[in-house]
Amino acid sequence: MFQADLLRGKKVLITGGGSGLGKSMGRGFLELGAELVICGRRQEVLEETVAEFHTDYLGRAAWHVCDIRDAEAVEAVVGAVWQDGPLDVLVNNAAGNFLAKSETLSPRALDAVVRIVLHGSANMTLACGRRWLEEGRPGTVLSIVTSYAWTGSPYVLPSAMAKAGVLAMTRSLATEWGGRGIRLNAIAPGPFPTEGAWQRLVPDPALEEAWRKKIPLGRFGEHAELANLAAYLIADGSAYVNGEVVTIDGGEWLKGAAQFALMEQLSDEDWAALRKR
Ligand code: COA
Numbered sequence: 001m002f003q004a005d006l007l008r009g010k011k012v013l014i015t016g017g018g019s020g021l022g023k024s025m026g027r028g029f030l031e032l033g034a035e036l037v038i039c040g041r042r043q044e045v046l047e048e049t050v051a052e053f054h055t056d057y058l059g060r061a062a063w064h065v066c067d068i069r070d071a072e073a074v075e076a077v078v079g080a081v082w083q084d085g086p087l088d089v090l091v092n093n094a095a096g097n098f099l100a101k102s103e104t105l106s107p108r109a110l111d112a113v114v115r116i117v118l119h120g121s122a123n124m125t126l127a128c129g130r131r132w133l134e135e136g137r138p139g140t141v142l143s144i145v146t147s148y149a150w151t152g153s154p155y156v157l158p159s160a161m162a163k164a165g166v167l168a169m170t171r172s173l174a175t176e177w178g179g180r181g182i183r184l185n186a187i188a189p190g191p192f193p194t195e196g197a198w199q200r201l202v203p204d205p206a207l208e209e210a211w212r213k214k215i216p217l218g219r220f221g222e223h224a225e226l227a228n229l230a231a232y233l234i235a236d237g238s239a240y241v242n243g244e245v246v247t248i249d250g251g252e253w254l255k256g257a258a259q260f261a262l263m264e265q266l267s268d269e270d271w272a273a274l275r276k277r
Pocket residue numbers: 095096097098099100104105106107108109110112113116196197200
């Protein structure tokens with residue numbers, strides 16, 4: 001749906017880019033001419049992904065091992081990325097999540113998710129932002145959040161709290177840094193099947209089916225659809241979009257909120273009887 005060189009000349013760093021949605025966005029950006037850097041905790045996953053991209057002749061891609069929870073490690077990796085030429089775009093994609101009844105969460109369980117999602121995204125954003133500001137360069141940050149960043153959600157409390165924080169960071173810095181050429185936006189994806197998320201968040205096939213029914217479009221998202229939206233938001237053509245969160249969920253969260261959505265259970269006969277009454 002885009003010109004083949006939409007992202008030519010842009011250097012993009014994706015956290016958690018070795019697998020799942022981060023990998024799919026990376027592939028999409030490479031196909032549009034971007035130069036890609038991915039980071040994550042597992043070297044073999046990063047190596048494999050970059051090798052796959054190179055095998056497919058997708059252009060320049062590099063990797064760095066980085067635990068984004070560690071601000072010093074982030075500083076070192078962002079410095080190394082910059083040495084090779086300044087970055088244009090940061091995508092905060094790395095996340096951690098699991099289902100749990102909130103009253104069972106230990107302090108370490110809360111930390112496990114919040115430190116990746118909230119602290120990790122802030123560490124990366126501040127490390128890149130400082131450099132852009134010092135150099136007077138424009139930059140773009142795109143963060144992957146979720147609709148429960150504003151609705152809240154049971155059973156994923158640490159993730160909901162942390163994603164709400166990432167959204168607050170996006171909006172705060174969009175106004176603080178916007179005048180200096182840095183724009184920040186977010187995407188709130190609904191369910192896009194990935195191995196990592198599915199294994200943690202969709203415990204059995206019956207629940208998967210029930211979830212599908214919650215979505216007005218009647219299906220889960222396709223990775224290329226997310227990559228398209230992300231490409232638009234990091235491209236120069238969206239330069240006036242700043243501090244925004246774009247939902248891509250087939251209408252899932254609205255249906256969850258809509259007061260009369262449950263009336264879809266009524267049959268045509270029920271509707272006829274209702275009208276008569
Ligand atoms: N329910 C309750 N507590 C849980 C839990 C669960 N399902 N999974 C982990 N915890 C708790 C552990 O019990 C531990 O607390 P404790 O020491 O007080 O018992 C704490 O969380 C840390 O556990 P640990 O196994 O050391 O976690 P970790 O830091 O290695 O990683 C994740 C936990 C969630 C961050 C890990 O699964 C991860 O790295 N995920 C990345 C990818 C991902 O989650 N993708 C999905 C995105 S949707």
